Amino acid sequence: xxxxxxxxxxxxxxxxxxxxxxxxxxxxxxxxxxxxxxxxxxxxxxxxxxxxxxxxxxxxxxxxxxxxxxxxxxxxxxxxxxxxxxxxxxxxxxxxxxxxxxxxxxxxxxxxxxxxxxxxx
Amino acid sequence: xxxxxxxxxxxxxxxxxxxxxxxxxxxxxxxxxxxxxxxxxxxxxxxxxxxxxxxxxxxxxxxxxxxxxxxxxxxxxxxxxxxxxxxxxxxxxxxxxxxxxxxxxxxxxxxxxxxxxxxxxxxxxxxxxxxxxxxxxxxxxxxxxxxxxxxxxxxxxxxxxxxxxxxxxxxxxxxxxxxxxxxxxxxxxxxxxxxxxxxxxxxxxxxxxxxxxxxxxxxxxxxxxxxxxxxxxx
Numbered sequence: 001x002x003x004x005x006x007x008x009x010x011x012x013x014x015x016x017x018x019x020x021x022x023x024x025x026x027x028x029x030x031x032x033x034x035x036x037x038x039x040x041x042x043x044x045x046x047x048x049x050x051x052x053x054x055x056x057x058x059x060x061x062x063x064x065x066x067x068x069x070x071x072x073x074x075x076x077x078x079x080x081x082x083x084x085x086x087x088x089x090x091x092x093x094x095x096x097x098x099x100x101x102x103x104x105x106x107x108x109x110x111x112x113x114x115x116x117x118x119x120x121x
Numbered sequence: 122x123x124x125x126x127x128x129x130x131x132x133x134x135x136x137x138x139x140x141x142x143x144x145x146x147x148x149x150x151x152x153x154x155x156x157x158x159x160x161x162x163x164x165x166x167x168x169x170x171x172x173x174x175x176x177x178x179x180x181x182x183x184x185x186x187x188x189x190x191x192x193x194x195x196x197x198x199x200x201x202x203x204x205x206x207x208x209x210x211x212x213x214x215x216x217x218x219x220x221x222x223x224x225x226x227x228x229x230x231x232x233x234x235x236x237x238x239x240x241x242x243x244x245x246x247x248x249x250x251x252x253x254x255x256x257x258x259x260x261x262x263x264x265x266x267x268x269x270x271x272x273x274x275x276x277x278x279x280x281x282x283x284x285x286x287x288x289x290x291x292x293x294x295x296x297x298x299x300x301x302x303x304x305x306x307x308x309x310x311x312x313x314x315x316x317x318x319x320x321x322x323x324x325x326x327x328x329x330x331x332x333x334x335x336x337x338x339x340x341x342x343x344x345x346x347x348x349x350x351x352x353x354x355x
Contacts, residue, residue: 014127018131018132021132021136022135025135025136025139026139028139028143029139029142029143029146032143032146032147033146035146035147036146036147042157043156043157046157046160047157047160050160050164050347053347054347054348054349055349113161113164113165114164114168114346114347115168115344115345115346115347116168116171116172116175116344116345117342117343117344117345118175118179118342118343118344119342
């Protein structure tokens, strides 16, 4: 093997290592961003469920949740779906994150989190 | 093609940037979860304090029928005594009735002490409960204040027993307005975010929890429920 070939090979190896490292880090960054986005959505799903339980109406809560999500974070096309069943408010929330990926999350807000009654005792 | 030196330099530059960005994302999402945990923690605390008060009100409601019947009986005895005193030969029957009256008054006094115990205990336990709002893991991250500063039950004697000791009690006119609790918490921004002060996302987060007891009468059912604080947004 000539000295020129050796130099070329080591250069390719270095490029590949850098490429591999960058790919892994980029993948990690994408996964971390998704994890972050999911956490944020879970937080707002919890906020929405609590808001409905406390406020008793969903219009104000939906508007506030959507406007805050749009204002503070990079979410678009937010859809909210809330149901009440057996003392639990469940909010499902999905949104497009950074205009790229649709992320969804949900939160179950139990009755014990917003009220106590004499019948529970 | 790039040389080994170039690869090393680019890695040394890119790697810290990526690590920093990832750690920002991780810490930011943890902060979002803290937000939920703290909200849930103050909600729970507010409801637990009201639960102590509601149980006290319930206990006082249970005493009411006994207290009312003791006082009514004593009043009947007193009427009988006054009738006997004006009846010829009736005075002989008065001493046992007087003894009965004394016993009924003693029962009234013990009912009064029981009522006072319930009221004082409820206040002391609520005060103790309000002292520790968060677990140690939130130490230094959250500050909180609780209203009212002194817990009391908004009750008074029933109208027909106003001047009696150990009288049956009822909810007073301020109950619906004042039997509540407000906890305001300030969650400190994580130190690493302090350089982004102009960005609203990284400001200290204010959280609040307002809860009320709903009860129509002392002897009835109750519900402690989170509510929107009067004139405040969520």
